[in-house]
């Protein structure tokens with residue numbers, strides 16, 4: 665593999681689980697000399713310094729961006745437009761900008777609106793398919809991206825050199841990089857990430873609403889319930905933004921899911937044992953096939 669040049673200065677906007685983990689992974693790979701954090705909460709930024717995730721807390725955007733090789737946007741996607749608007753006047757012509765947002769078409773629309781053509785040559789939208797239900801810099805891990813997928817959705821005007829540089833940095837975090845059109849990204853992730861989060865959140869609320877005494881209901885919930893609902897512990901702000909940004913694709917998924925649930929309800933009403941078993945067998949086979957393929961990848 666070709667040697668990778670280290671970043672002299674990395675600026676992370678939103679130093680939480682995802683931004684902090686990128687910082688730690690690049691530090692571990694010896695690929696960054698200085699990291700400046702731009703944040704919203706002073707307590708979280710102070711923690712980022714104490715944990716050695718960043719070297720300094722930005723005092724203002726202009727000096728934070730001065731001499732930056734790469735800006736990594738890792739705040740909730742609802743903050744993308746205002747963040748790009750704030751950084752655009754201070755971005756140097758050759759500073760690379762990438763992001764980790766869970767949705768891509770909205771991020772690209774914001775970039776088209778706020779970044780000049782010159783800055784868009786150096787803008788590489790991205791999304792690591794890795795994370796956790798925990799938020800904040802204290803949850804950051806150097807190996808979060810190891811053996812995980814990262815999807816890049818470059819604009820037509822993004823330079824190939826910018827894509828390659830961002831790809832190299834993710835590969836140095838031991839991630840596997842793929843390129844995809846942004847609309848396909850948002851459609852695919854609506855199905856495999858956004859819908860499952862909606863199901864976990866609504867299951868928790870449903871159980872809460874279905875009884876006057878939810879505690880007695882949850883008292884004997886087992887590990888199946890714990891596995892299924894793990895992601896309902898995720899950041900409400902982050903998921904509010906994701907759902908609103910990918911609203912159309914998510915609505916399509918919710919409607920299709922409702923149809924699936926309705927047909928299962930009909931089988932149950934009819935006491936159709938064979939059809940129920942067939943439906944569950946099909947689901948199990950699909951999952952087993954997916955897991956087998958995943959271990960080979």
Ligand SMILES: NC(=O)c1ccc[n+]([C@@H]2O[C@H](COP(=O)([O-])OP(=O)(O)OC[C@H]3O[C@@H](n4cnc5c(N)ncnc54)[C@H](O)[C@@H]3O)[C@@H](O)[C@H]2O)c1
Pocket residue numbers: 677678679680681682683702703704705708738739740741743747764765766767791792793794795796797798799800801899902906
């Ligand atoms: N958590 C996951 O599993 C996961 C996975 C892949 C991608 N993402 C995406 O990565 C991004 C960050 O997610 P996270 O899990 O690290 O969240 P997080 O809550 O751990 O971190 C986000 C940080 O951004 C800060 N922030 C919010 N608004 C800001 C602003 N305007 N300027 C500067 N900082 C601001 C918050 O204070 C927080 O410290 C989101 O866009 C999310 O969609 C999350």
Ligand SMILES: O=C(O)C(=O)C[C@]1(C(=O)O)C=C[C@@H](O)C=C1
Pocket residue numbers: 765766792793794795796797798856857858895898
């Ligand atoms: O593992 C988790 O807790 C996650 O929710 C990670 C997860 C996912 O849905 O797989 C969440 C959002 C992302 O944009 C990417 C990854």
